[in-house]
Amino acid sequence: MDILFLLIPLAVVLAFLIGAAFVWSVRSGQFDDLDGPAQRVLLDDDTLH
Amino acid sequence: MQAALPETVHIDDLVAPEAMCFHCGETHSANPQWRHVVEGRERTFCCAGCLAVAQTIDAAGLAPYYRQRTTAVRPAGIDEGKYEREAAQAAAGGLVVAVAPGRHEAALLLEGLHCGACVWLIETWLARKPSIEEISVNFATRRARVRWRGDAQDLASVLRDIAVIGYRAYAYDPVRREALLRRETRALMLRMGVALLASMQVMMLAVPVYLAQDIVEPELKSLLDWASFAMTLPVVAYSAAPFFTGAWRSLRARMPGMDVPVAIGVAGAFAASAWSTFTGRGDVYYDSVTMFVALLLVARFCEHRARAKAARTIESVARELPSTADRLRGSAIDTVAADSLVDGDLVRVAAGASVPADGVVVEGASSVEEALLTGESRPLRKLVGDPLLAGSINRESPLVMRVTAAGRSTTLASLARLVERAADARPRSVRLAEYAAAWFVGILLIVAAGTALYWSAHDASRMLPIVFSVLVVSCPCALSLATPAAMATAAGALGRLGVVAVRPDAIESLARADHVVFDKTGTLTVGRPRLAALDVQGRLDREACLAIAAALEAGASHPLEEAFRPFGGIPPPDVHDIVAVPGEGVEGRIAGRRYRCGRPSWVGEIAYPAPAPHAPDEAIVVALADERGWLATFVLEDALREGSGPLVRTLRELRMTVTLLSGDRAPVVRRIAEQAGIVHWRAELRPNDKGAFVRTRQQEGARIAMIGDGLNDAPALAQADVSIAMGDAAALTRWTADIVVLGDDVRRIGDAFAIARRTLAIVRENVGWAVAYNVVAIPLAAVGLVSPFAASIGMAVSSLVVIGNALRLAKG
Numbered sequence: 001m002d003i004l005f006l007l008i009p010l011a012v013v014l015a016f017l018i019g020a021a022f023v024w025s026v027r028s029g030q031f032d033d034l035d036g037p038a039q040r041v042l043l044d045d046d047t048l049h
Numbered sequence: 050m051q052a053a054l055p056e057t058v059h060i061d062d063l064v065a066p067e068a069m070c071f072h073c074g075e076t077h078s079a080n081p082q083w084r085h086v087v088e089g090r091e092r093t094f095c096c097a098g099c100l101a102v103a104q105t106i107d108a109a110g111l112a113p114y115y116r117q118r119t120t121a122v123r124p125a126g127i128d129e130g131k132y133e134r135e136a137a138q139a140a141a142g143g144l145v146v147a148v149a150p151g152r153h154e155a156a157l158l159l160e161g162l163h164c165g166a167c168v169w170l171i172e173t174w175l176a177r178k179p180s181i182e183e184i185s186v187n188f189a190t191r192r193a194r195v196r197w198r199g200d201a202q203d204l205a206s207v208l209r210d211i212a213v214i215g216y217r218a219y220a221y222d223p224v225r226r227e228a229l230l231r232r233e234t235r236a237l238m239l240r241m242g243v244a245l246l247a248s249m250q251v252m253m254l255a256v257p258v259y260l261a262q263d264i265v266e267p268e269l270k271s272l273l274d275w276a277s278f279a280m281t282l283p284v285v286a287y288s289a290a291p292f293f294t295g296a297w298r299s300l301r302a303r304m305p306g307m308d309v310p311v312a313i314g315v316a317g318a319f320a321a322s323a324w325s326t327f328t329g330r331g332d333v334y335y336d337s338v339t340m341f342v343a344l345l346l347v348a349r350f351c352e353h354r355a356r357a358k359a360a361r362t363i364e365s366v367a368r369e370l371p372s373t374a375d376r377l378r379g380s381a382i383d384t385v386a387a388d389s390l391v392d393g394d395l396v397r398v399a400a401g402a403s404v405p406a407d408g409v410v411v412e413g414a415s416s417v418e419e420a421l422l423t424g425e426s427r428p429l430r431k432l433v434g435d436p437l438l439a440g441s442i443n444r445e446s447p448l449v450m451r452v453t454a455a456g457r458s459t460t461l462a463s464l465a466r467l468v469e470r471a472a473d474a475r476p477r478s479v480r481l482a483e484y485a486a487a488w489f490v491g492i493l494l495i496v497a498a499g500t501a502l503y504w505s506a507h508d509a510s511r512m513l514p515i516v517f518s519v520l521v522v523s524c525p526c527a528l529s530l531a532t533p534a535a536m537a538t539a540a541g542a543l544g545r546l547g548v549v550a551v552r553p554d555a556i557e558s559l560a561r562a563d564h565v566v567f568d569k570t571g572t573l574t575v576g577r578p579r580l581a582a583l584d585v586q587g588r589l590d591r592e593a594c595l596a597i598a599a600a601l602e603a604g605a606s607h608p609l610e611e612a613f614r615p616f617g618g619i620p621p622p623d624v625h626d627i628v629a630v631p632g633e634g635v636e637g638r639i640a641g642r643r644y645r646c647g648r649p650s651w652v653g654e655i656a657y658p659a660p661a662p663h664a665p666d667e668a669i670v671v672a673l674a675d676e677r678g679w680l681a682t683f684v685l686e687d688a689l690r691e692g693s694g695p696l697v698r699t700l701r702e703l704r705m706t707v708t709l710l711s712g713d714r715a716p717v718v719r720r721i722a723e724q725a726g727i728v729h730w731r732a733e734l735r736p737n738d739k740g741a742f743v744r745t746r747q748q749e750g751a752r753i754a755m756i757g758d759g760l761n762d763a764p765a766l767a768q769a770d771v772s773i774a775m776g777d778a779a780a781l782t783r784w785t786a787d788i789v790v791l792g793d794d795v796r797r798i799g800d801a802f803a804i805a806r807r808t809l810a811i812v813r814e815n816v817g818w819a820v821a822y823n824v825v826a827i828p829l830a831a832v833g834l835v836s837p838f839a840a841s842i843g844m845a846v847s848s849l850v851v852i853g854n855a856l857r858l859a860k861g
Contacts, residue, residue, distance in 0.1 A: 005272060008254070012276050015250045019283070022242050026235055 070095035071115070072103045072215070088112050102215045106170070109177065114170045132212070136205035139220035145201040152182065154196040155204055159186065160217040160373060160384055174214050181207070193218065219386060237353055241346040244288035247280045248339035255336035267329070274326040277335035285319045289342045305490040307530075310497070314520035315342060318837065321513050334517065337837040341521055344845030348852050352534045355541075355856050374405035377449065390455035398448045404437045407459045412449035418442045477554045478812060482532040493523050493827070500831045514837050518830040522840035523823055530848065531815045535855035539808035542858055547791040548801045555787040558771035559802060560809035561752050564706045568739060568757035568765055572775055573693040573709070573725050573795070578612045578669055578685035587680035592616075594681040598673050600624050601635045601646045612685050634671070646673045649682065687717075692796035693725045699799030701726075703806070706751070710739045710765070740764035756798060757786075773798060808858055815851040822847050 025031065071085075071092035083094035087107050094100040106114055139145050145155045159171070168186045175184040175195065180203065183196040195207055204220060211218040254273045258265055265273075292315065295308035318334040325331035374387045377395040387405040390396065395411065398404050404417070416428035419441040428444045431437060437450050439459040456462070497519045504512040539556050543549070550556050567573055585591055595616035601624060602613045627637040634647010645652045649672040669685040700707050709730040711718045718732040731742065743753050743765050755769035766772040766786065774786035775795060790797055826843060829835050835843070 001266075001269065004269060008272055008276050011250065011253075012279050015246060015280060019243055019246055022246065023239060026239050026242065029235075031238055032231055032235070 069093075070099050072099035087115065102213070105213055106174075109174060111170060111173060132205040132208040133202070135208060135220065136202050139204055140201035144220040145204055147201070148196060151200075152196060152198055153201050153203070154194065155207075155220050157193040157195060157207075157211075157218040157220060158373070158386055159193055159211070160219075160386060170214060171211060171216060175207070175210060178210060234353065234357065237346070237350050240288040240291070241343070241350050244284045244339060244343035244346050247284045247288075248336070248343040250280050251277045251335050251339045271326075271329060274322075274333050274335075277333065278323060278326050281319065281322070281335040281339055284339045284342050285315060288346060289315050292342075292345075299487075305487055305494070307486055307490060309490050310493055310520045310523060311341075311345065313494075313497075314517055317513070317520070318517045321517075332514065334514070334837050337517075337521070337841045340838070341841035341845060344841070345848060348530065348845065348848040351849075351852050351856065352530055355534055355538050355859060375399070388456040390452050392452055392454070394452040394455075396450050396452055398437075398443045398450060400443055400446050402443055404439055404441050404443060404450070406439045406450075406452045406455035408437050408450035408452045408454075410435050410437060410448055411451050413447055415443055415445040415448050417448075418444055478532060478536065478557050482816075489523075489823075493520070496827060496831065504833070511833055515830065515833045517837045518833075518835045518840040519827060521837065522826045522830045522835055522843050531851035531855045532812050534852055535808055535811050535815070535858060538856055538858040539804055542804050543801055546797050546800055546804075547794075548797055549789045549791065550787070551789055552787040555771055556805045556808055558752070559754060559773075559788065559805035562705070562754035562771055562802070564708070564746060564751040564753045565700050566739075566743065566753055566755045566765075566769065567707070567709045567727075568755055572756055573690060573721055574687045575690050579688040580612050580616075580683060581686035581688070582684035584682045584684075585680070586682065587674075587678055589680050591681075594673055596622060597639060597644055597680070598646050598671070598683065600639065601627070601637050601644060601673075612683075642675050644673065644675045647671060689721060689724045690795055692794050696795045696799050697726045699796070700802070703799075703802055705754075705802075708742075710734050710742060712736075736764055740768045743768040754802075773801075804858070811854055811858060815854055818851060818854075819847070 071087065071094055073095060081093045081095065083097060083100040084091055085094065085100055085104055085107070086092070087103060092103065094103060106112060136145075139155065145153050148154045171186050171193070172184055175181045180197045180199055181195065182198060184193065186193040197203055197207060208218050208220075254277050258270065258273060289312075292308045292311045296305075296312035299305050299308055315338055318338050321331070322333040322335050322338070325333050373384050374390055375397040376383045376385050376390065377397055382397060390406050394406075396405060396408065400415070410431050410433050412433065414430070414432045417431045417437060418428045419438055431448065436453075437448070438461065439455075440461040454460070497516055500519050501512055501516045504515050536556060540550055543556070550559075583591060583595070585594060587594075589597075595613065599613040599616045600622045603621070622639045624637040624639055627635065629635050630647070630651070633651040634645060636643065636645045638644070643655065645655050649670060652672040652674045655674060655676050671683045671685060673680045673683070697707055707727050707729065709718065709722050709725075709727045711721075711730070711732055712734055713732060715732040718730050722728075722730040731738075734742070743755065746753055747768070747770070753769045754771045754773060755766050756773045756775060757766060771788065772786040773788045773790060775790050775798075788801065790801070822843075826835065826840075830840055
């Protein structure tokens with residue numbers, strides 16, 4: 001059972017890392033539009049790059 | 050977007066003829082003084098302005114633009130000081146946003162954007178400026194977002210840089226409400242996500258302890274507690290923060306809301322658990338705390354999304370208004386900002402484009418979709434002289450329109466203002482629910498205190514978990530969350546039907562009404578004469594008579610023209626020398642023969658004396674004759690609207706009494722009432738009589754919904770419990786009604802009644818459920834039969850039930 005003393009803190013650290021990733025993804029606007037991106041693939045991109 | 054331009058000017062056409070300006074395509078004198086070598090060839094220019102722009106583009110190495118572009122650009126004049134003024138105004142108006150110290154951002158509206166090459170040019174040109182950090186141009190919306198290093202006033206140099214290459218940019222408000230909403234959604238989503246993640250982790254750590262309470266070693270138990278503590282801390286400090294601030298705010302306002310027991314419960318349970326963790330003695334409730342906060346936030350998130358969606362139903366329309374318009378000046382077309390249009394401007398609306406302002410068709414024929422404004426999804430046929438509303442979509446072929454209202458004075462803008470005003474006000478039911486919630490919370494706190502006293506005297510070790518259960522299990526959500534959610538969702542559902550609740554209490558009053566009064570025959574009829582009967586008296590047949598009448602009326606744009614329009618001959622007969630005599634009719638020559646169409650006595654002057662027409666006395670009789678004699682008489686009647694019959698049937702099915710009150714003469718009213726299926730009707734009433742009728746019925750206990758055009762009969766409309774105005778959106782601002790039904794499909798009124806009743810029923814269901822749940826759950830918790838964990842689940846599920854129930858309104 002001693003391994004738990006390593007694994008549980010590790011799980012906590014991992015959870016915090018996942019939380020940080022989630023915060024970043026929301027802040028960068030990836031959750032702003034939950035419907036649009038699905039439709040965007042059907043639209044032509046008019047801009048010239 | 051190419052369709053927005055009448056002709057596409059290709060680069061070859063621009064370069065080949067030497068008499069054309071290389072930059073703008075304007076013809077110039079045979080031997081102009083402005084010359085410059087671009088891409089190895091000497092080009093000529095019409096003016097110093099174009100030369101300067103072309104030199105700038107060439108010097109920056111952007112000359113490939115001339116190969117890529119498909120249309121010529123007119124240079125925007127460069128006026129020193131103008132951009133400084135505009136930048137100062139934009140900064141003062143909050144249009145420039147400070148994104149970081151020394152970094153600012155603004156949304157720009159671009160004029161003169163024609164094709165993809167323009168986007169490339171602007172982006173590349175601005176990206177080279179050292180102060181510009183980011184620039185992106187959206188060709189579809191003609192908007193750009195620019196971020197630069199410097200202060201807000203430096204917007205001036207951005208605007209100038211854009212003008213130097215021949216475009217015009219304005220700072221524009223990217224609908225601050227939208228930005229605010231996005232910030233709220235993001236914050237709520239973050240809080241919810243963090244709480245959900247933590248609750249799953251904490252649950253994972255808590256379950257083993259529940260299952261194997263006896264064999265978990267104290268060291269391991271301590272480790273699990275510390276791990277749970279670490280993951281609960283962000284939930285309490287961050288995710289639950291809105292509950293604490295909300296509780297504090299509502300306490301300061303002396304109106305304790307549902308946040309108060311939530312805040313006390315969360316803070317108390319967390320403090321007790323933390324104490325146990327630090328001292329190593331006692332129980333922990335981390336799993337209950339995180340689960341409780343997470344599920345509550347899920348409920349809030351659902352409510353927030355539903356409300357945002359309802360609010361956006363019409364706001365999205367305003368955002369989709371085209372920001373630019375193609376203005377016609379002589380033969381030239383300028384792309385200008387839609388806001389800068391003024392009355393009388395001629396604007397070209399390409400096929401597939403949105404109408405930029407209110408106006409009248411002056412050229413072309415097309416079908417136009419006004420779904421945004423009227424909820425009518427079928428495209429409407431628009432011919433010369435027909436009105437166009439900003440925000441509607443031109444479906445078929447290009448139109449030229451004359452602007453009658455632009456910017457903030459369009460119908461769409463006034464509609465948006467009305468809706469906004471109604472959304473800001475809180476309906477009576479919501480105020481009542483908040484009031485009830487405050488009482489509920491007050492009583493709950495007393496119950497909790499009583500429970501605490503009792504258990505501290507009898508079994509102090511159980512006091513904390515039981516008080517926590519009492520605080521957490523209670524659910525005032527039906528009052529403080531679900532009622533507003535139901536009302537907002539109902540408003541959104543009505544909005545999609547083209548029914549706008551202008552007053553906050555309108556939905557409730559509508560649901561309670563049991564007596565519907567139509568305040569005039571015009572509400573049930575189309576309000577325009579239709580051909581009801583035709584009597585051929587001369588040598589010509591039916592079709593020929595109709596074709597001649599239609600041609601005469603069409604040529605004169607006479608008010609009765611509409612009645613004849615469907616019968617125009619193909620091809621229509623050629624009419625010459627048309628004279629319209631006001632109040633009498635129209636005279637004209639077809640194939641050399643003189644015809645008159647109009648009042649029988651006037652028409653009779655050129656033909657033999659009029660035969661007496663056989664027609665009901667309320668109808669309009671129009672006669673047609675030529676110099677040789679009578680041809681036909683037409684009987685025109687105001688016909689019943691298509692939906693009037695079904696509407697009356699729907700209202701009957703909803704068990705409502707339907708009455709028609711009218712100022713018209715009895716025969717007309719009887720005919721309309723019979724056609725629509727209305728049993729009760731009164732004719733020849735003055736406005737005051739209608740008001741008195743409504744008052745009498747109300748004294749007998751009826752709740753009256755009055756349906757009219759909203760322009761007349763103010764006393765009766767004001768007297769009624771709820772008034773509904775029918776009509777086109779153009780008259781919107783003049784209306785005084787509680788509810789406005791856009792478009793002319795009266796059947797929507799029936800749907801509106803149904804939605805309102807369903808809303809009220811759902812609010813009642815929710816309140817009933819909440820009362821039953823709390824009456825059972827709180828005593829059970831107080832006597833110690835509900836564990837804190839079960840309490841958090843019960844409360845959260847109860848919230849989700851009432852909110853889910855409220856959101857059912859959004860469907861169907």
